[in-house]
Amino acid sequence: MKQTMAECQSAANMVPFGETAIMIEFGQGIHPDLHRKVKAVSHYLDQYPFPGMVEYVAAFASVTVFYDPIRLNSETVAAHLQDIVSKLEQGEVGEPRVVEIPVCYGGEFGPDLEFVAQHNGLTIDEVIEIHTGSQYLVYMLGFAPGFPYLGGMSERIAAPRRQSPRPAIPAGTVGIAGMQTGVYPITTPGGWQLIGCTPLELFCPNDNPPTLLRSGDSIQFRPICPKEYRELKGAGQ
Amino acid sequence: MSITVLRPGLLTTVQDLGRYGYQKYGVIVSGAMDAYSLRVANLLVGNAEGEAGLEITLMGPVLRFERDMLVAITGGDLSPTIAGKPVPLWRPVYIQKGSILKFGHSKSGCRAYLAVAGGYNISSVMGSKSTYQRAGIGGFKGRAMQADDVLEINSPQTDSLWFIWQLTKQAACSPVIATPWYAGKVHLGLDSDPVAVRVMRGGQFEQFTDESKAKFWDSVFQVTPQSDRMGYRLSGSALLLAEPLEMVSEAVALGTIQVPPDGNPIVLLADRQTTGGYPKMGQVALVDVAKVAQIKPGGKIRFEEITVNEAARLYREREKAIDSLRTAIGLKLRS
Numbered sequence: 001m002k003q004t005m006a007e008c009q010s011a012a013n014m015v016p017f018g019e020t021a022i023m024i025e026f027g028q029g030i031h032p033d034l035h036r037k038v039k040a041v042s043h044y045l046d047q048y049p050f051p052g053m054v055e056y057v058a059a060f061a062s063v064t065v066f067y068d069p070i071r072l073n074s075e076t077v078a079a080h081l082q083d084i085v086s087k088l089e090q091g092e093v094g095e096p097r098v099v100e101i102p103v104c105y106g107g108e109f110g111p112d113l114e115f116v117a118q119h120n121g122l123t124i125d126e127v128i129e130i131h132t133g134s135q136y137l138v139y140m141l142g143f144a145p146g147f148p149y150l151g152g153m154s155e156r157i158a159a160p161r162r163q164s165p166r167p168a169i170p171a172g173t174v175g176i177a178g179m180q181t182g183v184y185p186i187t188t189p190g191g192w193q194l195i196g197c198t199p200l201e202l203f204c205p206n207d208n209p210p211t212l213l214r215s216g217d218s219i220q221f222r223p224i225c226p227k228e229y230r231e232l233k234g235a236g237q
Numbered sequence: 238m239s240i241t242v243l244r245p246g247l248l249t250t251v252q253d254l255g256r257y258g259y260q261k262y263g264v265i266v267s268g269a270m271d272a273y274s275l276r277v278a279n280l281l282v283g284n285a286e287g288e289a290g291l292e293i294t295l296m297g298p299v300l301r302f303e304r305d306m307l308v309a310i311t312g313g314d315l316s317p318t319i320a321g322k323p324v325p326l327w328r329p330v331y332i333q334k335g336s337i338l339k340f341g342h343s344k345s346g347c348r349a350y351l352a353v354a355g356g357y358n359i360s361s362v363m364g365s366k367s368t369y370q371r372a373g374i375g376g377f378k379g380r381a382m383q384a385d386d387v388l389e390i391n392s393p394q395t396d397s398l399w400f401i402w403q404l405t406k407q408a409a410c411s412p413v414i415a416t417p418w419y420a421g422k423v424h425l426g427l428d429s430d431p432v433a434v435r436v437m438r439g440g441q442f443e444q445f446t447d448e449s450k451a452k453f454w455d456s457v458f459q460v461t462p463q464s465d466r467m468g469y470r471l472s473g474s475a476l477l478l479a480e481p482l483e484m485v486s487e488a489v490a491l492g493t494i495q496v497p498p499d500g501n502p503i504v505l506l507a508d509r510q511t512t513g514g515y516p517k518m519g520q521v522a523l524v525d526v527a528k529v530a531q532i533k534p535g536g537k538i539r540f541e542e543i544t545v546n547e548a549a550r551l552y553r554e555r556e557k558a559i560d561s562l563r564t565a566i567g568l569k570l571r572s
Contacts, residue, residue, distance in 0.1 A: 018437055018490055018520035019548040030485055042261070055258045057488035059512055064488035066260075069523070069549045070556055141263040142486055142512035145372055149486065185263075186372050205362050205374045211262045 012037070012085045014078040020054075022077050023064045024085060030151060034061040035139055039216045040088045041081075050080060058215050059140050060149070096218040098135065101183065103174050103221050104229040105131075105196035112193035116159045116176055128223050130157050131195065136181065138217040146185040146202040146211030150219060153181045165191035172198045174221070185211070199233035238304045238355070238390040242382045246298035246340065248466075251357060251376035251388075252507075253289040256365035260511040266491070267367035267375065270466060270507045270530035271348055274312035276559065277421035278352035280566045281309035281329050283397035286559075288356040289366035291382070293349040295533065297340020298382060300351075305334050307354035307393060307401050313346020313427065313531050319413050328419040329570070331404045333412040345427040346531040354397035358389035370508075400570045418569065421562055426528055431457045431537035434525045437545055439494060439517030441482065449476040449500075453518060454540055458502065462534040466508040469529060471538065475500030482516055489513040492521030492529070494540075504529055522548035524555045 013025040026037045042058045045065065052071035057064045067077050105128045106113040117127045136150040143149075153176070161177045166189060169175070173184045175192030184190065185202035202212045213219070224232070242249075252275065255268025269275040269292055276286040291298075297315045310317055310326050317324040319336050326349075332338070340349070359366045359376060368376025377386060393401070404414045426432065442450065458473035476496045489495065493505045495515040502518060506529070521529060522543060532538060543551075 015440060016437075016545045017440065017488070018492065019523060019545050019552055021488070021490055023440065023488065028483070028485065055260055057260045057511055059487040060485040062487045064490075066490070069552050073549060074545050140486065140512070141261065143263065143510060145259075145262055145264040147263050188371065203372065205372070209262055210259060210264060210363060215261070 012082070014082055016074045016078065017064060019069045019074065021064050021066045022074065022081055023062050024081055025062045027061050030060050030139060032137065032151075035137065035216070037085075037088075038063055038140075041085060042215065044084055044088060052077075059142070096137070096216055097214070098218045098220055099213060100220050100222055101174075101198050101200060102224040102228065102232060103132075103196040103198050104224050104226055107226070109226070109229070110174065110194050110196035112159075112162075112175075113195045116157060116193050116195055119159045120157055122156070127157050127195065130154050131181065132221045132223055136219040136221075138213050138215055138219060140215050141211065141213065144184065144186050144188055144203075145205075146213055148182060148213045148217075148219065150181055153179060155179060159193045161191040162193060165189050166194075169194065170197070172200065172202070174198060197229070199229050238306070238392070240306075240353070240388045240390065241301045241303060242298055242384060242386040242388070243301055243337070244299040245382045245384055245386070246293060247296040248294040249298045249382040250292050250368040250370070251289050251359055251366055251382075252292045252368060253366045254287045255507065256363050256367055256369070256375070259363050260488075263511055264363065264372075265369060265508055265511060267365070267369050268507050269350065269367075271312050271350070271425075271527040273527040273555075273559075274348070274425070275350045275352070277327070277562065278309045278311040278350040279356075280563055281311070281327070281420065282307050282352050282354040283394045283400065283570050284352060284354065284356055286563070288352065289359055289376075290353075291351040291357075291388075293340060293351060295343055295347055297349060299340075300338045302332050302334060302336045302338065304390070305401070305405075306332050306390065307397050307404075308332055309352050310349055311352075311421065312349040312425075314344040315346070315349045316341030316344055317349070322413065324413060325415045325419065327422045328416045329400060329404070330416075331401055331414040336412050343533060346425070347533045348530060353390050354393035354401070355391035358391050396567075396570045403572075416569075420566055425531060427531055431539045432528050432532055433539055433541055434529055435522040435543045435548065435551070436494065436519040436540040437522065437543060437548055439519045441478075441484075441516035442518055444478050444480070444482055444516060445496075445518060446477050446479045449474070449478075452476065453502075454542060457537050457539045460532050460534050460536045460538060464534055466506060468506055468509060469504040469532070471502045471504065473501075476502060476518055478516060484514050484516060486512040486514040489517070490520065492523065492526045493517055494519040494521065506530060522551060524548070524551045
């Protein structure tokens with residue numbers, strides 16, 4: 001087992017990404033094991049940013065570290081990151097934070113809920129039950145501020161994207177596209193099937209950190225009624 | 238102290254050098270498309286080089302100055318005039334209260350930068366004054382300038398005030414007084430066509446067909462009208478992968494050249510998303526990003542290969558040149 005782990009660790013590639021970044025590639029694809037490595041490095045860099053480091057971007061299977069090319073060169077940064085990766089033990093990352101997201105499903109909040117149900121031969125209640133029935137891992141944030149790429153949705157509620165995207169999907173909308181589910185933090189155009197809406201704000205530019213969710217969190221959706229939606233929405237303002 | 242927007246122009250936004258440190262949360266960097274020109278504009282009026290300026294796109298605004306101000310316009314030449322007379326670029330310009338600054342057609346470049354001594358009175362959001370339109374934050378109310386907006390201006394630095402006094406005592410009656418000297422225009426290369434841009438190989442360069450790799454370096458691409466602050470969409474030779482490639486989203490960077498399945502490359506610029514899932518053919522050297530940002534839709538571009546170390550060397554040289562410029566302008570302003 002120990003040897004396997006060592007092999008995994010040495011498998012990280014340090015790929016120069018222009019003159020301002022190094023991409024640490026742990027592999028390809030979407031897998032909780034890759035995510036744990038990404039999380040371990042991100043966690044370390046949060047605690048110990050090195051002089052000349054600008055910031056990092058964590059993704060499914062890679063962490064890209066941006067640096068100031070006046071102070072550092074590509075080889076130095078690559079060697080330093082290789083050191084960090086080799087030092088990190090896989091088990092170091094703690095239990096994920098569980099974030100509960102209340103969602104008002106269907107109706108005006110989720111106009112496509114019925115489509116998702118019909119598409120899968122389910123009732124609306126069954127779709128809600130399945131959607132709220134398990135936890136989802138936040139693999140990464142991207143696309144929009146605080147937008148979570150989530151893993152763990154049941155294929156029983158999968159649904160294709162809409163033929164024509166909507167020009168504006170309101171912030172807080174919960175949607176499904178293929179095997180993916182997600183929440184829109186800001187109003188954007190999009191082709192997802194909309195099944196509900198959360199009163200929570202996922203992007204809070206005046207807070208630090210500015211997003212409700214962070215990479216590595218676990219999400220639990222909880223069904224709420226329109227009344228509770230409005231109460232929570234009112235309380236947040 | 239303020240500037241009133243009489244007409245907003247095509248796309249006029251407040252931008253500084255970008256919002257760094259929050260990409261891990263999915264927050265885009267934004268900032269000036271041509272950061273070099275913004276930095277020089279600020280230096281020319283005695284501001285810190287990272288102060289926010291107005292980024293003016295192709296068809297510029299009409300602005301009224303409600304107080305006497307020291308300004309500098311850099312970047313592309315979008316034919317700025319006051320009372321029918323051209324306002325010279327790349328130098329400090331004193332503008333008298335009540336003057337109306339108009340922009341006309343583009344003589345060269347795509348974006349101009351207007352810095353004012355003291356800077357615009359804009360509060361920072363997440364450490365930056367840059368406008369992030371889609372999220373509605375930063376800049377002026379999180380959006381592009383509109384008619385009747387009033388941009389408040391901070392009090393100028395002592396250097397700038399001294400310099401205004403120097404300029405006005407020489408020629409008391411003119412509403413616009415510019416210095417005979419100018420500085421900083423050299424690095425943009427606005428007049429070449431096609432624009433030669435230095436590029437490093439991207440992460441998936443080797444996965445493209447040999448023919449596509451050759452075409453990438455040999456052919457001339459055109460900037461399409463679908464280009465914006467997020468990215469420049471190019472047309473020309475289609476670039477194709479040798480075999481289908483399964484990629485998951487990963488970070489992208491300023492100047493990343495990604496290739497969607499239709500084969501037409503996209504150069505990612507200031508308002509790029511933080512991550513992307515298309516294969517990366519190349520990476521524009523940081524020193525040449527400003528050149529790209531100044532190409533108008535319809536303009537032509539070609540790529541020249543360089544290494545990471547060469548790009549880093551060019552970057553260090555450029556920063557040295559800006560250091561010298563900073564010293565030289567500082568001496569002029571205090572003389």
